[in-house]
Amino acid sequence: MTEKLFQIDPYLKQTEAQILSVEGDLLVLDRTIFAPEAGGQASDLGRIDEAEMLHAEEKDGVVYHKMSEIPSGFKPGKTVRLELDWETRFDHMQNHCGEHIISGILFTKYGIGNKGFHLGSEFSTLDADMKQMPQEMVDEVERLANKAVFSSIPVTVDMIDSKDEAQKLPLRKELKVDEDISIVSIPGIDCVACCCPHPSDTSQVGLIKIIKAENYKGMTRIYFKCGMRAFEDYKLKHDIITALNKKYSSEEHNLLDNIKIQDNKNNEIRRDLFAMKSKFAMMEAERLVAEADKYVHFEYDDQSLDDLKFMAKKIMEITELPVILSSTSCMTVLLTHSGKSKLKCGKIVKEFACGFGGKGGGSDSLAQALFNDVDIMRNFVKIALMSI
Ligand SMILES: [Zn+2]
Structure with missing residues (x-):
């Protein structure tokens, strides 16, 4: 021993x-x-x-x-x-004792047991034997836990010789050992067998912050941080809030309202932009279709694949001709049609693009091919157009 x-x-x-x-x-x-x-x-x-x-x-x-x-x-x-390594030990003591406080409150106030505990390097978790814990209850447990910290309640450890003797105490958990039982007591909060090191009173636990509580295998898993971890978490979040306040010209009390106002403005701008983009694309589509014979083709130098798809959709609203659009910006060729053409877009990409060092694929009515050389891309477009 x-x-x-x-x-x-x-x-x-x-x-x-x-x-x-x-x-x-x-x-x-x-x-x-x-x-x-x-x-x-x-x-x-x-x-x-x-x-x-x-x-x-x-x-x-x-x-x-x-x-x-x-x-x-x-x-x-x-x-x-x-x-x-005292820093690591004290961190363990703070978070371990924080677990005693939270679990003790869950048991004494709500009659809820603790089915598991893990002290991780970032945060700790405990599994409360309750399927869905309402947020109001989580908030109340957190408030009571911090109140216990501020009350500087002594944390005592007593060695009890026998199980019978120990069972006279208001234990939170059933005993697993029969003799030399180490009982940890925090009067009014917790009483349980435990062999780990504990601080001498609850004030040393420092701030207790419940990060989140979520359903986990029919229980509620509570994520929390105590002591220096909770302080560092507060600092991180304070820094984020300060940066957001600056960005939205706000203070804490109106930050969320200001973010909402800005979101609404952004949505309006997005709607206006989409309407203008649609209008411009339709004008462009009408011009390309007017110039087209057997197919609609154009090479862009500044369009993304999404832009090409958007443009192709507009073109297909006013013609049944096959559409082949390419962009030297994204080095992609898009082949598509409304379904009325016999052109097999995917087959063309598979047969010719891959042979030209491109890659891609698709269905009969929509396919795309990506290249890493502009001349090769243009050669592929020539062959694709010839096959129409
Ligand atoms: Zn303990």
Whole structure:
């Protein structure tokens, strides 16, 4: 068994320990300050002498420390110095305890259990045993969670010898162990068996922000950030809002209204632009059709494929002749007709464009071919026109 100093003093950042065994890149010590990965929470990080401690894992009461390397002097009996990556640990403590607070409130106020927890590198999630959580309830849980933080409620850990003794407490979850049970209590909020390190009071959790709550396998998955993560999230969003306020000449209270006003203006401009584009395209279509004999053909130097399609559609409104439009800008040839022509557009592209180094395809009435050389594209157009 490894003595788990982090359960006695979660604020212990460095200490000495004795090596018990070295197994590959795994180190076993008589005692440790590194909390192993457990219950959806990542392992602590740190250093043991000059080597990095990458991951701690517990098996049958023994903590195995995975090392970046095993220094040559690391032998059983040697005393080594342990140094905890405190920033990572405190981040874990804040977000882990935040989960206790949210889960505790869900249980004590609403009778809803927690079916899972994961402390990720970006955000944490917990799965509340409720199919669809109304947004008002999410907001209320978040408000109460932050109120618990501002109340500086002590977080205590008690070792209880027996299951019978522990079961007298108002536990949130059923016990999985029979003896030496570590019970974490936040009076009025939570009481549950847990072996992870916790801050000494709720104020150290800092801000608790629920990012979103969504349906997940018949439960509600709550995404949240606590402490420095929540602060950084606030800063990011504040920066975004500040930039939007500048862009829309707004303040927070009228930003959404101003965005809506601008959206309406943009929609009006889009409608006007479309009407003008349609009018211009129809004039252009009438000109091309007037000059056409067996087909309508034109090469543009500034049109996109969407522009060619739009133009072709206008042309087909006033003629049944096949239409072949090309653009040196997008290096694409569009072949199409209303269905009255016998021209097989897709077949022409397949037979000739691919042979000319182009690529594309399509149906009998609509096909397109893309090229990477303008002369080759023009040669393909000549052949396509000859086949009409
Ligand atoms: Zn805990």
